[in-house]
Amino acid sequence: MTEKKLKLTGGTVDSVVIRFVGDSGDGMQLTGTQFSDTSAMMGNDIATFPNYPSEIRAPQGSIYGVSGFQVQIGHATVHTPGDEVDVLVAMNPAALKTNLSSVPVGKTIIVDTDSFNKKNLQKAEYDENPLLTGELNNFVVIEAPITTLTRESIADIGLDNKAMTRSKNMFALGMVFWMFSRPLKYTETFIDKKFAGKTQLIEANKRALRAGFNFAETIELISSAYTILPAKMDPGIYRIISGNTATAWGFLAASEKSGRPIFLGSYPITPATEILQELTAKKYFGAKTFQAEDEIAGISTAIGASFSGHLAITTTSGPGLALKGEAIGLAVMTELPIVIVDVQRAGPSTGLPTKPEQSDLLQAMYGRHGESPVIVVAAKSPADCFNMAFEASRLAMEHMTPVILLTDGYIANGSEPWKIKKTEDLPIIYPNDLKSSREEWMPYKRDPETLAREWVLPGTPGFEHRVGGLEKKDGTGDVNQSPENHQLMVKLRAEKICRVKNNIPLMQVDGAQEGDLLVIGWGGTYGSLFTAVNHLFESGQKIGLMHFSYLNPMPKNTEEILKKFKKFIICELNMGQLHTVMNSKFPEYDYFKFNKVQGLPFTVLELTQKFEQILNNQ
Amino acid sequence: MSEQTNPVLTFKDFQSDQEVRWCPGCDDYIILRAMLKALPEMGRKKEDFVFVSGIGCSSRFPYYVGTYGIHGIHGRAAAIATGVKLANPELSVWVMTGDGDAMAIGGNHFIHLIRRNINIKIVMFNNEIYGLTKGQFSPTSLIGQKTYTSPYGNIQPPFNPGQLTIGSSGKYFARVPGNDPKMMEELFVKAEKFKGTASIEVLQNCVIFNDGAFEEITNKETESENQIRIEHGKKMIFGKNKDKGLILKGFKLEVVNIGENGITEDDILVHDAHEADPTLHLMLVRLQNPVVMGEIRRIEETSYDEVYVERMESVAKKSPFKNLDEMFFSGDTYVVE
Numbered sequence: 030m031t032e033k034k035l036k037l038t039g040g041t042v043d044s045v046v047i048r049f050v051g052d053s054g055d056g057m058q059l060t061g062t063q064f065s066d067t068s069a070m071m072g073n074d075i076a077t078f079p080n081y082p083s084e085i086r087a088p089q090g091s092i093y094g095v096s097g098f099q100v101q102i103g104h105a106t107v108h109t110p111g112d113e114v115d116v117l118v119a120m121n122p123a124a125l126k127t128n129l130s131s132v133p134v135g136k137t138i139i140v141d142t143d144s145f146n147k148k149n150l151q152k153a154e155y156d157e158n159p160l161l162t163g164e165l166n167n168f169v170v171i172e173a174p175i176t177t178l179t180r181e182s183i184a185d186i187g188l189d190n191k192a193m194t195r196s197k198n199m200f201a202l203g204m205v206f207w208m209f210s211r212p213l214k215y216t217e218t219f220i221d222k223k224f225a226g227k228t229q230l231i232e233a234n235k236r237a238l239r240a241g242f243n244f245a246e247t248i249e250l251i252s253s254a255y256t257i258l259p260a261k262m263d264p265g266i267y268r269i270i271s272g273n274t275a276t277a278w279g280f281l282a283a284s285e286k287s288g289r290p291i292f293l294g295s296y297p298i299t300p301a302t303e304i305l306q307e308l309t310a311k312k313y314f315g316a317k318t319f320q321a322e323d324e325i326a327g328i329s330t331a332i333g334a335s336f337s338g339h340l341a342i343t344t345t346s347g348p349g350l351a352l353k354g355e356a357i358g359l360a361v362m363t364e365l366p367i368v369i370v371d372v373q374r375a376g377p378s379t380g381l382p383t384k385p386e387q388s389d390l391l392q393a394m395y396g397r398h399g400e401s402p403v404i405v406v407a408a409k410s411p412a413d414c415f416n417m418a419f420e421a422s423r424l425a426m427e428h429m430t431p432v433i434l435l436t437d438g439y440i441a442n443g444s445e446p447w448k449i450k451k452t453e454d455l456p457i458i459y460p461n462d463l464k465s466s467r468e469e470w471m472p473y474k475r476d477p478e479t480l481a482r483e484w485v486l487p488g489t490p491g492f493e494h495r496v497g498g499l500e501k502k503d504g505t506g507d508v509n510q511s512p513e514n515h516q517l518m519v520k521l522r523a524e525k526i527c528r529v530k531n532n533i534p535l536m537q538v539d540g541a542q543e544g545d546l547l548v549i550g551w552g553g554t555y556g557s558l559f560t561a562v563n564h565l566f567e568s569g570q571k572i573g574l575m576h577f578s579y580l581n582p583m584p585k586n587t588e589e590i591l592k593k594f595k596k597f598i599i600c601e602l603n604m605g606q607l608h609t610v611m612n613s614k615f616p617e618y619d620y621f622k623f624n625k626v627q628g629l630p631f632t633v634l635e636l637t638q639k640f641e642q643i644l645n646n647q
Numbered sequence: 648m649s650e651q652t653n654p655v656l657t658f659k660d661f662q663s664d665q666e667v668r669w670c671p672g673c674d675d676y677i678i679l680r681a682m683l684k685a686l687p688e689m690g691r692k693k694e695d696f697v698f699v700s701g702i703g704c705s706s707r708f709p710y711y712v713g714t715y716g717i718h719g720i721h722g723r724a725a726a727i728a729t730g731v732k733l734a735n736p737e738l739s740v741w742v743m744t745g746d747g748d749a750m751a752i753g754g755n756h757f758i759h760l761i762r763r764n765i766n767i768k769i770v771m772f773n774n775e776i777y778g779l780t781k782g783q784f785s786p787t788s789l790i791g792q793k794t795y796t797s798p799y800g801n802i803q804p805p806f807n808p809g810q811l812t813i814g815s816s817g818k819y820f821a822r823v824p825g826n827d828p829k830m831m832e833e834l835f836v837k838a839e840k841f842k843g844t845a846s847i848e849v850l851q852n853c854v855i856f857n858d859g860a861f862e863e864i865t866n867k868e869t870e871s872e873n874q875i876r877i878e879h880g881k882k883m884i885f886g887k888n889k890d891k892g893l894i895l896k897g898f899k900l901e902v903v904n905i906g907e908n909g910i911t912e913d914d915i916l917v918h919d920a921h922e923a924d925p926t927l928h929l930m931l932v933r934l935q936n937p938v939v940m941g942e943i944r945r946i947e948e949t950s951y952d953e954v955y956v957e958r959m960e961s962v963a964k965k966s967p968f969k970n971l972d973e974m975f976f977s978g979d980t981y982v983v984e
Contacts, residue, residue: 070981268980281971292734312959313966317733322759326726333730336717359720449975487715487738490694495709497718508710
């Protein structure tokens with residue numbers, strides 16, 4: 030929540046939210062990334078949220094082709110990309126139209142006046158030019174002919190009109206850099222690298238960047254720049270990381286700490302594809318990746334690789350998880366370790382493929398035929414994807430079971446500073462390898478504590494055995510369809526998952542440890558929930574946050590925590606899936622629920638209002 | 648994998664302790680027997696074999712072989728086997744499947760495995776019927792065939808497994824009658840040596856739901872007239888008296904009688920299984936009378952798994968980082984004090 034209002038005259042502020050919006054081909058993602066990276070380098074905490082359309086290059090100027098990138102930078106630690114926009118950079122009328130509602134009165138809007146021509150206004154469904162009607166009178170509007178100025182600044186380089194126009198994002202970035210007293214050097218270095226060998230493009234982009242910077246200073250539309258002091262963060266070495274990259278790196282770390290090479294069988298799907306790309310690019314660490322012919326082949330190859338002894342992974346989104354359901358059942362029956370990553374997106378069906386939602390929880394928990402329990406975990410922020418990918422791998426291999434890791438488009442594409450972990454500081458993973466002698470070993474002989482069977486790989490002489498989807502006899506693993514054995518095996522498989530609770534951390538509550546209201550959430554909503562809860566807690570309310578990273582099984586102390594609060598509210602970006610789970614697991618408590626399914630994250634404001642309402646018995 | 652001489656294994660070493668449960672009289676018993684005899688001849692260790700299957704009568708096969716094995720889910724054997732093989736390229740991986748498992752529900756995985764040319768052997772038990780679900784038509788059932796789901800006669804044109812294999816850029820296709828254990832045994836051993844995806848079609852009689860489907864082709868009385876068994880480098884001659892052969896007339900294969908109309912043995916085509924151009928191989932797999940048996944196509948090229956391993960090694964040599972930590976701390980990092 031952005032409490033501190035920005036003064037139009039600038040000055041020092043605690044945090045600020047900036048949103049860059051334009052056509053999907055305007056380079057807004059790159060512009061936003063450059064601004065956030067530069068800010069992080071200067072010691073600010075950041076949280077970003079790219080919001081882009083599912084069309085790659087929608088018709089220019091159209092409303093559905095608008096692509097945006099939002100970043101919150103802060104002097105204090107920031108947990109979300111922010112609710113309300115302090116500075117909106119709108120490269121065309123459609124961008125203004127679709128984003129104006131996020132900008133509170135009094136805030137700043139920078140527009141490229143060159144793009145407010147008849148054609149673009151029509152495409153944005155404006156009857157009249159909003160720059161002329163007075164409808165923006167309550168905002169600080171900075172009108173700049175960005176396209177013309179960009180072209181003029183680079184006219185002598187020898188690029189054609191189209192190529193010149195492409196540098197306009199750098200001009201806009203330069204303006205914003207000046208407003209927030211950011212140095213240009215990081216982006217200049219970036220330009221050198223990105224366009225290495227293309228001297229004209231390097232020159233054009235650098236010049237446009239500087240021209241924008243100088244223009245902002247010259248026109249003095251903003252009397253002085255805003256300053257945001259560095260954030261108070263844990264000392265250490267940081268880097269900016271996106272959720273999907275963090276997921277891939279978490280797997281690399283798990284591979285190293287378990288001694289098991291990675292095999293990732295996957296089929297490209299938005300918004301999960303970057304994990305496959307990242308691990309493929311990092312092949313030199315021994316990660317085997319395989320782009321399969323479909324989702325089912327993705328998981329099936331992973332199951333085969335698991336049988337051969339690899340840390341087996343498949344990555345997907347909701348529609349793909351549905352396709353993989355039968356194969357997950359096979360991994361449950363054969364008791365082979367495998368990690369299934371579901372980067373959730375809004376559904377059903379193709380739904381809103383680039384927008385986040387948390388609506389796959391029940392699918393992850395129960396979306397298979399038969400009694401088919403698996404471990405379900407979720408990441409709560411971009412950097413936390415590293416931790417949970419590592420945890421998912423650890424639990425899969427130590428307990429010989431499929432694990433579903435839920436992230437979402439919001440944290441997968443968003444980024445934040447990650448305090449880099451050294452591999453030596455990560456725990457060792459102990460896959461449940463062959464321990465028994467040839468005489469006592471059986472394919473389904475179980476560890477007395479975890480109930481995990483031993484992982485014996487082809488190539489091991491004397492231990493040849495068959496696994497498969499038909500029900501197995503307890504112990505020997507022979508095909509067996511007797512009634513008593515089936516019931517026993519169903520119970521054993523459930524009990525095996527249940528005992529995982531002995532191998533996961535206890536739940537930690539943020540804010541009040543006991544009191545009036547316990548907010549309950551899971552996964553990628555952590556940043557918004559924490560910010561809202563913390564705000565009320567610091568203002569003296571007895572409010573706490575119980576946020577689940579481990580959903581099945583849940584931490585052992587879950588009920589102990591519930592006992593310490595009077596009221597409960599479960600907040601989710603779905604229609605109440607964790608609510609259903611909590612009602613079935615802990616039915617003696619009454620839960621309020623707060624749900625949103627707009628393909629957008631929670632805003633801190635709407636959460637705070639809801640919590641206050643409950644705290645005040647309204 | 649050590650380089651020591653492998654111990655001499657026998658048929659018995661490869662038997663599993665499980666009771667075989669196919670219908671009495673099923674050709675599957677003959678295929679199993681042929682495989683158990685072929686395995687010791689392949690000169691590999693028992694623990695290095697993995698049999699992978701999907702669903703169907705044929706897919707019970709892995710339970711009956713005393714090696715490593717996975718009985719998977721319907722249609723996915725080719726994909727599961729791909730994972731087994733890429734994770735450990737040293738293994739000898741076999742997919743045991745049927746016409747429905749491989750070409751209906753698993754059609755996508757089947758064609759892509761073949762396209763990639765991964766060193767995996769596919770043995771397709773083609774009985775032109777669904778057996779385990781009790782008598783529905785399959786993708787190889789004939790037009791007009793009466794089954795429980797085509798009581799008035801099947802109207803779906805069938806796949807020809809050889810044509811589908813070659814159409815998927817297949818490098819290896821062989822066909823064998825399900826009542827000839829000797830030929831099967833030899834073929835399995837030969838296929839194991841092939842570096843790439845081998846697609847083997849077994850004409851397998853289902854005694855319950857499609858009995859006699861291949862009767863005219865495989866009957867001992869008529870087989871020599873209705874089958875032609877071909878070998879690379881040899882003339883394509885058949886018939887009880889070895890007096891018939893294949894020639895190319897225009898763009899079609901033609902059966903001729905040697906000694907008639909001035910045709911001599913010199914006119915008969917020599918089989919070239921190694922010819923990369925698939926034109927003649929396609930004609931051979933499509934030939935109805937006689938039906939062609941043996942290794943019809945065998946093109947040795949680099950297999951996907953070989954390239955995969957090479958790529959892993961060459962990329963690893965070029966790694967810009969010594970270890971993970973070095974990557975974590977590389978590039979744009981910054982210090983917070």
